[in-house]
Amino acid sequence: xxxxxxxxxxxxxxxxxxxxxxxxxxxxxxxxxxxxxxxxxxxxxxxxxxxxxxxxxxxxxxxxxxxxxxxxxxxxxxxxxxxxxxxxxxxxxxxxxxxxxxxxxxxxxxxxxxxxxxxxxxxxxxxxxxxxxxxxxxxxxxxxxxxxxxxxxxxxxxxxxxxxxxxxxxxxxxxxxxxxxxxxxxxxxxxxxxxxxxxxxxxxxxxxxxxxxxxxxxxxxxxxxxxxxxxxxxxxxxxxxxxxxxxxxxxxxxxxxxxxxxxxxxxxxxxxxxxxxxxxxxxxxxxxxxxxxxxxxxxxxxxxxxxxxxxxxxxxxxxxxxxxxxxxxxxxxxxxxxxxxxxxxxxxxxxxxxxxxxxxxxxxxxxxxxxxxxxxxxxxxxxxxxxxxxxxxxxxxxxxxxxxxxxxxxxxxxxxxxxxxx
Amino acid sequence: xxxxxxxxxxxxxxxxxxxxxxxxxxxxxxxxxxxxxxxxxxxxxxxxxxxxxxxxxxxxxxxxxxxxxxxxxxxxxxxxxxxxxxxxxxxxxxxxxxxxxxxxxxxxxxxxxxxxxxxxxxxxxxxxxxxx
Numbered sequence: 116x117x118x119x120x121x122x123x124x125x126x127x128x129x130x131x132x133x134x135x136x137x138x139x140x141x142x143x144x145x146x147x148x149x150x151x152x153x154x155x156x157x158x159x160x161x162x163x164x165x166x167x168x169x170x171x172x173x174x175x176x177x178x179x180x181x182x183x184x185x186x187x188x189x190x191x192x193x194x195x196x197x198x199x200x201x202x203x204x205x206x207x208x209x210x211x212x213x214x215x216x217x218x219x220x221x222x223x224x225x226x227x228x229x230x231x232x233x234x235x236x237x238x239x240x241x242x243x244x245x246x247x248x249x250x251x252x253x254x255x256x257x258x259x260x261x262x263x264x265x266x267x268x269x270x271x272x273x274x275x276x277x278x279x280x281x282x283x284x285x286x287x288x289x290x291x292x293x294x295x296x297x298x299x300x301x302x303x304x305x306x307x308x309x310x311x312x313x314x315x316x317x318x319x320x321x322x323x324x325x326x327x328x329x330x331x332x333x334x335x336x337x338x339x340x341x342x343x344x345x346x347x348x349x350x351x352x353x354x355x356x357x358x359x360x361x362x363x364x365x366x367x368x369x370x371x372x373x374x375x376x377x378x379x380x381x382x383x384x385x386x387x388x389x390x391x392x393x394x395x396x397x398x399x400x401x402x403x404x405x406x407x408x409x410x411x412x413x414x415x416x417x418x419x420x421x422x423x424x425x426x427x428x429x430x431x432x433x434x435x436x437x438x439x440x441x442x443x444x445x446x447x448x449x450x451x452x453x454x455x456x457x458x459x460x461x462x463x464x465x466x467x468x469x470x471x472x473x474x475x476x477x478x479x480x481x482x483x484x485x486x487x488x489x490x491x492x493x494x495x496x497x498x499x500x501x502x503x504x505x506x507x508x509x510x511x512x513x514x515x516x517x518x519x520x521x522x523x524x525x526x527x528x529x530x531x532x533x534x535x536x537x
Numbered sequence: 538x539x540x541x542x543x544x545x546x547x548x549x550x551x552x553x554x555x556x557x558x559x560x561x562x563x564x565x566x567x568x569x570x571x572x573x574x575x576x577x578x579x580x581x582x583x584x585x586x587x588x589x590x591x592x593x594x595x596x597x598x599x600x601x602x603x604x605x606x607x608x609x610x611x612x613x614x615x616x617x618x619x620x621x622x623x624x625x626x627x628x629x630x631x632x633x634x635x636x637x638x639x640x641x642x643x644x645x646x647x648x649x650x651x652x653x654x655x656x657x658x659x660x661x662x663x664x665x666x667x668x669x
Contacts, residue, residue, distance in 0.1 A: 152645070236587075386645065387616070387644045387645065387646065388643075388644060390584060390585070390644065390645065391584070391585055396584065396585050396643040396644060397585065397643075398621050398643040399621075400618075443587045443638065443639055444587060444622075446638075446639065447587075447622045447623050447624060447625065447638065447639025447640075448622065448623065449619070449620065449621060449622050449623045450623065453618060453619055498617065500616055500617065500618055
């Protein structure tokens with residue numbers, strides 16, 4: 116009797132071990148719809164970067180050169196020590212490796228990467244900005260990021276001879292620096308706001324215009340940061356044959372990576388949101404991410420839409436170069452409770468190089484992220500759109516293996532990936 | 538306007554299920570017996586692109602229904618979420634032909650459009666489901 120119980124126990128244990136560790140069966144061939152999905156993820160399917168109608172200098176090389184210098188210049192901060200590149204570090208795929216950014220003070224959110232982000236219609240984890248240039252302006256006036264304020268930025272442009280020459284060649288004359296206070300901004304501390312209110316309205320407008328142009332230059336630079344081809348792209352292009360074999364000699368992906376791809380576009384449902392060649396739909400989803408200790412849960416996109424609408428630098432604002440009809444994303448942005456707790460879907464190219472993860476860096480490793488999606492816990496705010504997956508640990512490791520196949524150096528000239536050589 | 542009941546009835550009585558990809562034109566008999574034909578200006582349909590649709594509303598005799606006020610809802614019932622944008626009918630381009638702007642789908646799968654229509658004193662409703 117005891118022997119029989121032991122035998123049953125061993126059989127059950129063996130079955131559990133097989134389920135946990137055995138390779139997931141890989142289909143011999145991709146179906147037609149799977150082939151189409153795989154092709155849709157390839158970098159070969161990425162269209163040319165669409166123009167930014169709100170930024171007439173978005174593709175101006177001179178603006179990109181100016182933006183490149185501004186991006187790496189710590190003088191664009193209140194304490195003279197924090198540049199855009201302090202948090203968006205080129206060697207870390209333009210992230211900082213920290214759970215939550217640290218600028219002139221402790222931040223509120225995890226630093227997102229910048230490679231390929233120019234394709235997105237929305238910026239920030241909650242989409243509080245609707246263009247890359249409007250996004251670039253925000254840290255410059257946020258006290259815990261760079262916090263310089265717009266008057267100080269324009270003073271720098273007008274008083275640095277190199278900046279002045281570069282700027283005026285593109286945008287025309289800058290205000291006289293002698294007329295500009297050292298610190299003035301409608302968003303700064305109380306003395307800064309008071310200085311701002313005391314300025315002549317015409318000068319306020321000229322400062323804000325020049326400030327917007329600084330953002331447009333920063334955006335022109337960041338549009339150069341495009342993703343490079345990965346091993347996955349080589350596989351996807353080779354597999355773009357109807358009913359193609361899943362695994363062939365000389366494949367750029369291992370069997371585990373291919374199995375991970377099979378899960379990614381199938382049972383794990385990752386492709387629902389991480390779709391397209393950048394592995395993101397650029398939209399907002401509530402996936403039940405818990406807040407970090409000591410923070411209230413973020414309402415996410417619910418606040419983001421309101422902030423984008425109120426932003427004077429948005430697509431419909433007076434500093435935008437777009438006609439109102441070109442601002443469809445902002446005009447038709449959804450604004451209701453369903454977006455509570457929703458955050459932006461990040462792209463996954465180079466995701467293995469940009470730990471930690473989530474909007475406040477709640478998860479240190481990809482294994483934790485995958486475990487989270489496997490469990491799909493109840494959301495503290497709103498509802499979690501994801502459903503539990505019930506994947507085995509082997510399958511989770513295969514998914515992680517697949518994500519490694521998305522690593523690639525950016526497709527940007529080397530000079531854009533380092534500080535400018537003066 | 539609460540148009541869920543007529544939409545539910547429409548789904549039961551006159552379901553239209555079409556497979557998108559090549560086709561981006563669907564039609565349905567509305568709960569009130571009108572004919573609603575919708576066609577995407579993006580063809581084939583694709584995810585992650587903002588685009589417009591044309592809605593053609595005719596009565597049972599084929600005459601255009603003019604002056605209709607639309608409310609457009611929808612989403613992905615399988616994922617328990619609505620449309621990612623808030624589309625609006627912004628113009629009646631010609632009698633009975635309306636311009637629906639601000640549509641973007643952000644996930645592959647089955648999508649549902651729900652149309653609530655105010656026709657003078659009457660209300661009407663229709664739903665169209667398709668795979669993307």
